[in-house]
Amino acid sequence: MxxxxxxxxxxxxxxxxxxxxxxxxxxxxxxxxxxxxxxxxxxxxxxxxxxxxxALSPAALGHPVLAFVHIEVTQGHLDEVGDALAAVPEIVEAFSITGGGDLLTRVVARDAGHLEDVIQQLISLPGVVRTRTEVALRERVPHRLLPLVESVGRSAARK
The missing domain is CATH 1.10.10.10 (Winged helix-like DNA-binding domain superfamily/Winged helix DNA-binding domain)
Known part of the structure; x- marks a missing residue:
């Protein structure tokens, strides 16, 4: 387009x-x-x-902890695990990825203990082999699209 x-x-x-x-x-x-x-x-x-x-703030909804959980899945079970992730309310995004793992999820939690509970729930899903979690400390660049929109606009103007 x-x-x-x-x-x-x-x-x-x-x-x-x-x-x-x-x-x-x-x-x-x-x-x-x-x-x-x-x-x-x-x-x-x-x-x-x-x-x-x-745009809603998970932190303002009582979930200030943000973590990225990489999920390794048994071959042939990616769709089932992906469907099961949709039932976990603390997962706000999930993506199939390349590299170290099969899925990358963005998880929010009330505190560290709640995050551990969510991770344990993920580990117990059929087809999940292991998880790796990275906790976000501080947002450095908030979600944004305006710079991309402006870049696309400039490119279109040059054509």
Missing amino acids: TVDELDTRILRLLLERPRTSVREYARILGVARGTLQARLDRLERDGVITGTGP
């Missing part, structure tokens, strides 16, 4: 001011509301915009 300069400006506004109305976005950008809506519809249809919900 090609993202042009207007798409980049739209995406920047969505990231910087997510609770603004479509009419206000159109006014800020100096485009017709219909033009903006058509662009938003296309960006959603093409999978660039994947959601519009709020």
